[in-house]
Amino acid sequence: MKLKRRTFIQLAAATLGAFGLRAEAKPFFLERRRPWYRGEVTTLPSTCDQCFWKCSILVRVEGGRVRKLEGHPENPRTRGRLCPRGQGGLGQLYDPDRLKYPLLRTGERGEGKFKKASWEEALDFIAERMLALKERYGPETIAFFTHGGGESWFSEYLAAAWGSPNVAKPAVSVCVAPRETASQWTFGRPVGGHAPVDWTNARYIVLIGHHIGEDTHNTQLQDFAQALRRGAKLVVVDPRLSTAAAKAHRWLAIKPGTDLALLLAWIHVLIKEDLYDADYVARYTTGFEALRAHVEPFTPEWAAEITEIPADTIRQVARELGAHRPRAVLPPSRHTVWYGDDTQRMRALFILNALLGNYGREGGFYLAKAPYLEKYPHPPFPLEPAAGGCGGASAGKEEVPEGFRPRADKGKFFAKSTAIQELIEPMLTGEPYPIKGLFAYGTNLFAAIPNVPRTKKALEAxxxxxxxxxxxxEYTLWADVVLPDATYLERYDDLIAIAYKDPLIQLRQPAVEPLWEARPAWWIARELGIRLGLSRFFPWKDVEEYLEARLSAIGQSLEALKEKGFIQQRGRPWLSSWERWRQNPFKTPSGKIELYSETFAEAGLDPLPRYTPHPEPPPGHYRLLYGRSPVHSFSKTQNNWILLEMDPENEVWIHPDEAERLGVETGQYVWLENPDGVREGPVRVWVTRRIRRDCVYLVHGFGHRAPGLRLARGRGASDTALQTRYDLDPISGGAGLRNNFVRLVPGAPRPQHPPIGRLARERRL
Amino acid sequence: MARYAMAIDLEACVGCAACAVACVTENQVPPGVTRLWIREIEEEGPSRPQVEFRPEQCYHCENPPCVPVCPTGATYQRQDGLVLLNPTKCIACGACVVACPYDSRFLHPDGHVDKCTFCAHRLEAGRDPACVETCPTGARVFGDLEDEEGRLRAALASARRVDVRKPHLGTEPRLFYLNAPRATGLGGEE
Amino acid sequence: MTSFYGIHPSAEVWHGLTLLHFFLVGLAGGSAFLAALSRLRGEGASRNLLLFAALFVALDLAVLWLESPARFRFTHVWLFATFRPASAISWGAWGLLLTLLLSLALAFRKGPERILVPLLFASSLVVLAYPGMLLSENPGRPLWDGFVTGLMPLTGLALAVAFWLVFLRGSLPRLAPPVFLTAGVAALLYPWGLLHGDAGERAAWAGLWQDAGLFYLAAALLLLLAGFFRRRPELAGGLALLGSTLLRSLIVVFGQ
Structure with a gap:
């Protein structure tokens, strides 16, 4: 009642000026529109691209418009359900703020002055410049940054045909790089885009900084709920009482940055108290004795000092883990770039899982298999596509073909994957060689790469x-050429290969024609390729021909896939099934799960994970933690009105004791300022006991500044803007982001937004 | 005759709002208003804060206070329990909006009152309401209260506790909340 | 937080023009009631009052139409195609219509007064009473308890009496003080009742008290004060007019 009551004063004022008629009302004979479901509805299957989870969807089209999106009921990963972002996809398709035409820059970089251009003009301009740059610096001077469903046409196709190894994705070094590298060098297998955790059969689940529920990755969330329904015990380790922690049987409010100590103590107890799976360890792992000796000093008492979790609790959870093995599991979170020693932390997590004997067993990890698929028979690319993908091979010796140069970030870290943030430096310094051109596809540079001031300087150069x-x-304001991409409901993409228990091939197909002059990614890549003299790599005339060729190579047809939406193949999810075929799933140098990594030792890295303390917040500052909103994907969905309405701004979470000390209350607006003088906000304060005193929390993706995003701009604060520092993980190349600190500066004005009603008419469904 | 009702398992609900978004597109709800929303209630628990993610909407009460107050009969209760609204009869007087103790009704910008219909049009086709169909955690169950073998009755029977909002008003909501995290029932001002 | 702007989505529907309606409907019902009463008691000289009653009803109907988001859909015809006894607004619609027709008929001496006057008396009572009914029939709005059913007609009558005193130089000194005093006392009893009610009612009053307690007290005091200014009817009327309007508006606004 309190919220919706206006003060009497306001009301009196409203009464006086009340005669403004609302213009929304229509004559009665026009008013009742026929609901879409009473019209002629056609349905076609496709694949969602609101995030990377690639859910199989049914698109309902009526009157030439997409009306509704639903989960594909037959797809084993979707099961007829969709997350909020998937449900809200048409908010992006029909967003009146979309890029509508190719644009050529007329003003300064960042100024946002453009002139409308034809596709012909824009593509000719790009090709001309690219060829000139190649002439002067070589093909590697063009970097490709990509994100989203259409990225493969650039990162895996055009870039490889062009010959630049400098292809990078924020999804790697600002996200999963540590867990992929750690998994590769422990199990000899990637984790992959969809963490292969057998949630439903698990009986004991320990989440460390894993925000399931706030991330709404469909299959995983369904399985998680199912596991809890089946009575699985849940332990959540997090400085913040996340949504998952709210569901947990135990919440361990760990001191931020000390997770590795906790993991080592758990390993210690498992070994010390003989709770680990000795048979599994003997059969599948190597280096156990070294591990035993290594963790000897890491007692729960030692960890309690560091983590601020009582030693008894640590011991108890370890015992419960042991009691529930092999159906006890510690799923890896996706965003693992925290403190710069992240590969080691993820190694500890995987070692712990291995000790529980759950890898390749029900209730633990299944062995995900990629589907069998053939490449399009184009002439061989001069360069193999750079290892930018989430599941890409993450290390090993890299061969650089004759006449090409190695990646510009080579030598900075161990893994073979590319680190997007390390490609910014060469743009500024020209070292090891200059990067003079950048092609960014769907990659919001200012929300995806730490140290935004440096990025802006690099873009200017x-x-x-x-x-x-x-x-x-906002980053498009810096571009020389801006090209309008078609949304996932308007385009084909390359075949989508999903590693799963039983792997899947999915199709993304257009439900409606691209609006305005937007064009699909495949078309842009091909047109550009032809202009760059790479026609021989694009022998197909359109994407349907390309897809048909790939599908017929595996005995399938595009026609059938367009009807069904997906193809499922047989997988081999459990160790037992591999053994039946006398095959070894562990592609490590030793062919076993490597508790001790010889390769790391040879490379001068810690062969066993070791805890190192991380910097403490300076006085008056808090560690900046960040996470996700269930209705938003990164910084891509805040201008989608359907999703924005459900979560229109981010809030800074702060503990009540600290809030009292600072004199701030829930609902008040503050600035956030970091030691480098970056100020963000205004952002709303949310005082809550759900967070520790030494940190504050923000949902990622808000704080848009681009004037063209009329709904999203000026709402909340950007965590990325405050992350001016990062700690490079010397193994994975990941950019550890959680050693950034902020203070709260009270007195920020409450932001004024246009009432949504004013923007409503052009956004009616 | 069927007696439609819904149950939401608060233990499973993570407040992701997939239901609310599905509702917007299914029913073409315009910007600025909503038929369905999530209330996040944080209360002190025995050892740590307790958080309740509670989706709220029209409860299709057995004794709906909104129906008798309607001067034109635009709002009515169907035999199967659905409380519906005929926009062509609605004069937007707001009596039902005020009468609803759960604030489930609102003024649609087209000049009539609007609210959740349990997706009556989907029920005709034998489908679940859009919110139920999409719920990633499966927290929502829809069904026929009369059907003793049905999934709704099964969900109600297996729940640790069943609550409705503001039971003292005697409205007999037909949306049940299962397994409220707080031992004493729903949180907030209930 | 995924809670739709973090606020309650169902914003209050009654504001601005609706408050003007609650003012006009009291005035209209009260005026018609006074006119009918004086005719019943054989005191003629109420033609002005009848005309004003008709005017207020007409104005009120205009306001109701104007404030309705459905105004251009013309669905209001449904009001007069049905009668739904459970709905206060249905009573109100018919009451207002009849009051308008009856007061016009009486003012212009059309039709048998013996029948029309009691009918007007009845219909004016409906107009006076239905706003209170409308408010108190909402189980989820604790501020609008049963007491409001009495308070609304009382303040409505007070409005009409006050209007009569101020603008028509009326000669109703005998009726005015008791009406004002009763309304004032009722205004003071109302919170007393709420404070002795259930938790919801106490909270509802606390909300009003916190945000506009002074305004409420002022409204009640104005009414009481008006009851004592027997010698200066215009001042008394002015005070009562202000007090009643304020009181009714506060109750409508804070009850939602």
């Missing part, structure tokens, strides 16, 4: 910057 996106995100 570029000779060519091309941005391809659906929305006029």
């Amino acid at each position: 570029l000779e060519l910057f091309v941005a391809v996106d659906v929305l006029p995100q």
